[in-house]
Amino acid sequence: MDTRCFKSNIWIAMLALFVSIPIFVVASAWLLPGGELWLHFAQTLLSDLVVSTVILLLGVGFGVSVLGTMLAYLVVMVEFPGRRWLEWALFLPFAIPAYVLAFVYLGVFDYSGYAQVWMRETLGLPGFDIRSGYFAIILTFVLVFYPYVYMMARASFKRQKIHMIEAGKMLGASPIRVFWQISVPLARPAIAAGLLVTLMETLADFGVVSLFNYSTFTTAIYSAWGDFRSIEVASQLASLLVLVAFFLIYFERRARGSAKYYSTDVSHIRPYQANGLLGWLLFVFVFGVFMLSFAMPILQIIIWSVDVFDKEWGGNYVSFFVSTAILTLSASILTVTVATILALPSHCKGSSRILQVLIRLSTLGYALPGSVMAVGLMYGVQNISLVNEYFGGSSLNYLLFGSIALLLFAYVSRFMAIAYNSANASAEQIKPVYQQSARLLGASRFRLVWKVYLPMMTPGILAGAILVAVDVMKELPATYILRPFGWDTLAIRVYELSAEGLFERAAVPALMMVVFGAILMFAFNKLDSSRM
Amino acid sequence: MSTKRISLSFLAFAILAVGSNTLIQAHTDDTVTVYSSRKEHLIQPLFEQFTQDTGIEVHYLTGKGGDLIERLKLEKENTPADMFMTVDAGDLWYAGTQEIFQSVISDEIVSNIPSHLRDPEGLWTGLSVRARTIVYSTERVNPLELSSYADLADAKWRGRLCLRTSKKIYTKSLVASIIHNKGEGAAEAIVTGWVDNLAATPNAKDSHVMDAILAGQCDVGLVNTYYFGRLIEEKPDAPLSLFWANQNSTGVHVNVSGAGVTKHASNKEGAIHLLEWLTSAKAQAIYGSLNKEYPANQSVDSDKVVSAWGVFMQDDMNLSFAGILQANAVALMQRIGYK
Numbered sequence: 001m002d003t004r005c006f007k008s009n010i011w012i013a014m015l016a017l018f019v020s021i022p023i024f025v026v027a028s029a030w031l032l033p034g035g036e037l038w039l040h041f042a043q044t045l046l047s048d049l050v051v052s053t054v055i056l057l058l059g060v061g062f063g064v065s066v067l068g069t070m071l072a073y074l075v076v077m078v079e080f081p082g083r084r085w086l087e088w089a090l091f092l093p094f095a096i097p098a099y100v101l102a103f104v105y106l107g108v109f110d111y112s113g114y115a116q117v118w119m120r121e122t123l124g125l126p127g128f129d130i131r132s133g134y135f136a137i138i139l140t141f142v143l144v145f146y147p148y149v150y151m152m153a154r155a156s157f158k159r160q161k162i163h164m165i166e167a168g169k170m171l172g173a174s175p176i177r178v179f180w181q182i183s184v185p186l187a188r189p190a191i192a193a194g195l196l197v198t199l200m201e202t203l204a205d206f207g208v209v210s211l212f213n214y215s216t217f218t219t220a221i222y223s224a225w226g227d228f229r230s231i232e233v234a235s236q237l238a239s240l241l242v243l244v245a246f247f248l249i250y251f252e253r254r255a256r257g258s259a260k261y262y263s264t265d266v267s268h269i270r271p272y273q274a275n276g277l278l279g280w281l282l283f284v285f286v287f288g289v290f291m292l293s294f295a296m297p298i299l300q301i302i303i304w305s306v307d308v309f310d311k312e313w314g315g316n317y318v319s320f321f322v323s324t325a326i327l328t329l330s331a332s333i334l335t336v337t338v339a340t341i342l343a344l345p346s347h348c349k350g351s352s353r354i355l356q357v358l359i360r361l362s363t364l365g366y367a368l369p370g371s372v373m374a375v376g377l378m379y380g381v382q383n384i385s386l387v388n389e390y391f392g393g394s395s396l397n398y399l400l401f402g403s404i405a406l407l408l409f410a411y412v413s414r415f416m417a418i419a420y421n422s423a424n425a426s427a428e429q430i431k432p433v434y435q436q437s438a439r440l441l442g443a444s445r446f447r448l449v450w451k452v453y454l455p456m457m458t459p460g461i462l463a464g465a466i467l468v469a470v471d472v473m474k475e476l477p478a479t480y481i482l483r484p485f486g487w488d489t490l491a492i493r494v495y496e497l498s499a500e501g502l503f504e505r506a507a508v509p510a511l512m513m514v515v516f517g518a519i520l521m522f523a524f525n526k527l528d529s530s531r532m
Numbered sequence: 533m534s535t536k537r538i539s540l541s542f543l544a545f546a547i548l549a550v551g552s553n554t555l556i557q558a559h560t561d562d563t564v565t566v567y568s569s570r571k572e573h574l575i576q577p578l579f580e581q582f583t584q585d586t587g588i589e590v591h592y593l594t595g596k597g598g599d600l601i602e603r604l605k606l607e608k609e610n611t612p613a614d615m616f617m618t619v620d621a622g623d624l625w626y627a628g629t630q631e632i633f634q635s636v637i638s639d640e641i642v643s644n645i646p647s648h649l650r651d652p653e654g655l656w657t658g659l660s661v662r663a664r665t666i667v668y669s670t671e672r673v674n675p676l677e678l679s680s681y682a683d684l685a686d687a688k689w690r691g692r693l694c695l696r697t698s699k700k701i702y703t704k705s706l707v708a709s710i711i712h713n714k715g716e717g718a719a720e721a722i723v724t725g726w727v728d729n730l731a732a733t734p735n736a737k738d739s740h741v742m743d744a745i746l747a748g749q750c751d752v753g754l755v756n757t758y759y760f761g762r763l764i765e766e767k768p769d770a771p772l773s774l775f776w777a778n779q780n781s782t783g784v785h786v787n788v789s790g791a792g793v794t795k796h797a798s799n800k801e802g803a804i805h806l807l808e809w810l811t812s813a814k815a816q817a818i819y820g821s822l823n824k825e826y827p828a829n830q831s832v833d834s835d836k837v838v839s840a841w842g843v844f845m846q847d848d849m850n851l852s853f854a855g856i857l858q859a860n861a862v863a864l865m866q867r868i869g870y871k
Contacts, residue, residue, distance in 0.1 A: 044866040111732065112740075112747035127749060129732040211736045213697050213871055226598050227704070227862040229626065375602055382606050395610055402612075481599045485565075485591055485612075488572070496571040496594065500823075501739050501759055 005348035009355050016342060016355075019362040022376040022413050023242055025383075026368065029235030037224060037233045045220055053216045055134055056141070057199055063142035064198045067289070068149025069191055073179060074286060076157040077165070078272040080279040086286050087154075088525040093293040094147040094467075095517020097474040097491065099207025100510050102140050103498070104297040106211055109136070137212045141202055143293040148201075149194035152425065155463065156190035157183060159429065165271045175272055189428065192252045193421040200245050200366040200417060206477065217241060218369050231375070238372040245367035249360055298514060304507035312497075312508040316488075320509065324473055324489040324516070327404065331411035332469040336461055338412060339419035343427045343460075344453055345435065359420070366417035370477030373414050377406060377482070407482040411472050418471065419464035426460025427453070459527075466524040470517045490516075563589045564802040567604065568617040569597040570789055574822050575617070581818060582809055588802055597623035604632050609796045614803035617791035620701045621658070622708070624790050625855025628655040633792035636804055644811040644829045648848045649788050658788030658851065659810050660819050661826040663844070664706055665784050666775040667760055668752045669745050678775045681710065681785070682718075684752065685725020693729040694741045694750035698865040702738075702756060706785050707865060708857035712849050713782045720864055727870045734871050739763065746770060758824040761837055776844035783845040787854060788828060 074080070075087045093101070109115050111127045119125045130136040160183060168178040184191070209216050217237065225234035274282050305312075342359050349355055365373060385396040430453065438448045454461075476491045483489075490509040497506035568575055572594050579590040595603070597618045604611055604627075616632055618624055627633060633655040641650070641657050649658035666678055677688070684693055696703050711719045731750035735741045738759040744750050760774055776784050791810065793803040809815050816827035821835035833839065 040863055040866070044863075044869075106740075110740075111749045112743040117747065127747070129749070131733045210697075210699070213699075213733050213736055215871060219699070223699070223862065223866070228859050231602075371599065375599070378602065378606050480595055481603065483593075485593050488594075496573065500571055500574070501737065501762060502573075503739075 005351065008346070009348055009352050012342060012349065013355055013358050015338060016358040016362040019338060019365070019413050019416055020358075021380050022368060022373050022410070023239075023361065023364055025376040025380040026235045026242065026372060027239045029232050029239065032232040034230065034233040034236055037228050037230050038236075041220055041224070041233075045215065045223075049215055049217050049220055052134075052214065053203070056138065056214075056216060057202060059134060059138035060141040060145065060202050061195055061199055063138060064146045064149045065191060065195050067142060068146040068194060069153045069184065069187070071146070071286060071289065072150050072153035072157055072187075073183060074282060076154055077179075077183070077270055078274050078282065079270045080274040080282040080286075082283045082287060086283075086290060088522070089290050089294070090150055090286070091147055091521040091525060092290075092518055093144065094151075094470055095514045095521055096144075096294070096297060097207070097476075097494070097510070097513065098141075098144045098201075098205060099211060100301070100494065101144050101293070101297050102208040102211045103503070104300045105136075105140055105143075106131070107300065108296070131212045131214070137208070137214050140208060140212070141198075141205075143289075144208070145198040145201060146289075146293070148198050149191055151463065151467070152190040152194035152422075153187050155459065156187035156425075160186050162271065169271065190425055193425055196245075196248055196252060197366065197418055197421060199248055200364075203241050203244065203367050204369045206369055206371075221369060221372060234372070235376070238368055238376075241367045241369075242364045245364050246360075249363075298511075301507045301511050301514070304504040305511050308504045309508055312505045317509075319486060320488055320490050320493055321512075323483075323487045324491075324513075327407065327411070327479070327487070327489060328469045328472045330404075331408050331415070331472045332465050334408060335412045335415050335419045335468045336423065336465045339416060339423045339464060340454075340457065340461055343420055343423035343457070344449060345427050345430060347435075362413075363417040363420050365413040366415065368414065370410075370414065370475060370479075371481060373410055374478040374481040377410050377413070381406065402484055404484060404487065407479060407487075410478040410482055411468075411475065414475070414478065415468045415471055418467045419461075422460045422464030422467065423457055424460070426457040430456050462527050463524065466520050466527075470520055473513060473517060473520075562587070562802070563591055564614050564799055564806050565612045566590060566592040566615045566617055566791075566806075567600045567613040567794075568592050568594050568791075569600055569623065570594070570617055570619050577822060578810075578815065578818055581815070582806060585814075586805065586809070588805070590806065597627075601627050601630060601632060604794065605630055611794060611796050612798070613794050614797035614799045615791055615806060616794050617659075617789070619789040620705065620854070621788050621790070621851035622701060622705055622855040622858045624651070624656045624658075624788075624792070625852045626858075627792070628653075628852075629855075631795055634795045634797070634800075636793050636807065638804060638808055640808045641811050644816075644831075646828070646830060648850050649790075649828050651792070651852060652850065656790050656792030657807065657811065658790040658828045659816075660789050660823070661786050661828055661846070662789070663757045663784050663786050663826065663846070664702055664754060665757065665777050665844075666752060667742060667745065667755045668773060668775055669748075670771040670773050672748075672751045675773070675775055678752070678777075680778045680781060681706070681754070682714075682722045684729065684754075685722045687725075687729075689729045689752060691729065691731050692751040693726060694731055694744045694753040695726060695734050695870075696738055696741055696754065697734040697736055698862070698870045700736075702787065703865075704858050704861050705787050705854040706754070707861035708854050709782075709785045709847060709849055711857050711860055711864070712853045713847070716860065716864065719861075720868065723865060723870055724868050727868055742772060745772060757826075757838070757841060761824040761841075765837070774841055776842070778847070779845055782849070783847040786826075786846050786851075788851055789825075790828075 071090055075083060075090065107113050110130050116127045120127050164182055165178055168182050204218065206218055209218065221234050221237045224230050224237060342362065381396065388396055434452050435448065438452055474491055476495055479489055480492055490513045493509040494506045494513065575592060579592065583589055597620060600616065601623065604613060604616065616627060628651060635654040637654050645657050649661065668678060707719060707723060710722060732744060735744065738755040741753040741755055742760065742763050745753055757774065763770060778784060791807060793800060793807060797803050810819065811829055813829060813832050816829040816832040820827040824835060824838055826834050826838060
């Protein structure tokens, strides 16, 4: 490796390491003893937790892959009634926080909810506890997270060369065969990216599993910390989550092999038409998903908020909006900026395996539950401050707790995965010929990046920016811990009210969050279609 | 290209946002800063009243008890917090062990608040009392069948019991009190009996427990009285009623929300003033009624809705034990498999 590569690689490595600080802090807990508590957990919870977590990951992984890919394919490749508005409507569930959706589902479908009451009274069927077993919670996660896979797969399908599909058709392949043997393999990186992000979110989730009282690995983390006051064991367990995420990424990369996926063509022609009965069946299916994952929950939230709106609405909402807006916007821009730097194609980066590992490491923050990330950061800052004091400086604690800097750092570290995967997916689709031609024509690296790479990566970057924005808006635990005085967000308001059982009042800020999220998703769609 | 311009201006905006170390509010001597795990909508009216009465401003930050304790531990002398307020005795006790509080000897507090609701060394004081007791379906249960928490483990309640999850602090504190009053062996037998009697997976919320009883999924449960109060307010005709447990033995399990002055408070006088004010009759009446809890100050009458539930004998175990025995309680529940 020549020195020029070494220099630029060092900068990128340092950036990646900087973003990974919380992971190192958490992993460093292995240096501390945990002993007795591990024994207790091993004897009581751990085997059940591991099994439940694995089943959850498998079920959710399978579910979102299948559902997200199918929906994306239908919406891009098949003309059926209602396709146009359903295409972007399917983005909308992303604007609803997972715990809000779970709460609505329980409210409607559990033993005392409308659906079962009707079932018992009208049909005479016995009731049942939907929280027991695996089906209901897996289905809930699938309905919450399929948009990740849907968005990624859809973007990928849209860029697929129409000719490949036409060729398949001409050679006599059935639509299913074309789907399975042409479209899906081409979209695999995108599907895998969406799947990865979903699994990490599932691992880190706390809200949904609490509502279902479904114990996962994260449950042990919170118990170790909250009950047994052992931040060491809590961190050790959390680092295991990160390890799982790391393996997931590793397997995905290995399975992909060295195949390269290039494409720039964007097709507007839909290769398949579904008319008549089939068309309407498809509509019912897609619309059904939309109903379950967005329309029904939104309706419930609106019904709840209408009655109590006057009681809940107040002057402090201005500050909620401002805090939410500033945090969301800043975090989003910071995260995609770093992600873009890390994702830019470069032969220097490509030749260094270590660098690629470091970059992947920086995306693992997504698997850390928000509270763990936040406390990890606080301890990290504490340690840096101690070092600073040792060398004669003053304590850094107060400064960093008093501003939003630490919180923004937490967001960047936590949401790097989405931004990076999105930018990287775009970057990987850039054919090497562009770089080669630019070089031949004498363009400097800067010009190459500014004039060629960035414009071509823009769809991925923007997609990442909007996804990060929505995720930051919904984020709760890290925000709750790290925010300075007076920086309550809408998500915090939802939490505080619902934690005290004031669910109807909580519907008001929840509704606002969904409206903002929907606006962001609408913007996403507009940007998306204008570039295509 | 306009996209570039937009991106550049956004970037500049982001840098500005980060660079602006905003909102470290000017600390005048007259400001008391509170870290509170009691939620914003419950403390804001109270602090507003304090400011009206005394002219002293209160700045507060809400958060989860455990997280705020971590933050206080890391901030050490640099903490802006003068007072730390929580909603559970377990957190209060733990904060005491982590040297978050400083001891406050105040005659006013001692005379206002009974000793079993205060830390023996004056580190914290309880401010409101929440009772956790039996709730039952008036259609399917005869109150004569009910007696104690332990009785709910009896086989006659098989498939008829709904309980809140073991992960919630209220459950942990209740089990801790049972361990304290009856010993760990007896507590283990009782909790095992509870789990055998469950009609469904333990619920995430008390309101879900009551919904389940109303829907017929179970017949009895355990709830905090104020959740019951809220439900009855919405549905006055609901066939649901409270039963005061353990009236022939140790009394109903209670827990407190409370507060203490932080060790490194920069406005110690202000914090003590606020704490004393919070234990005064006027504040106690507001504090309790905001959430339909019982005032810790026994000379203050409860809110009308609350008094309508009747009087009962409280468990007078010192609430520090809720914290001391919390780990034991959780370990016990995890061993038995009470989710």
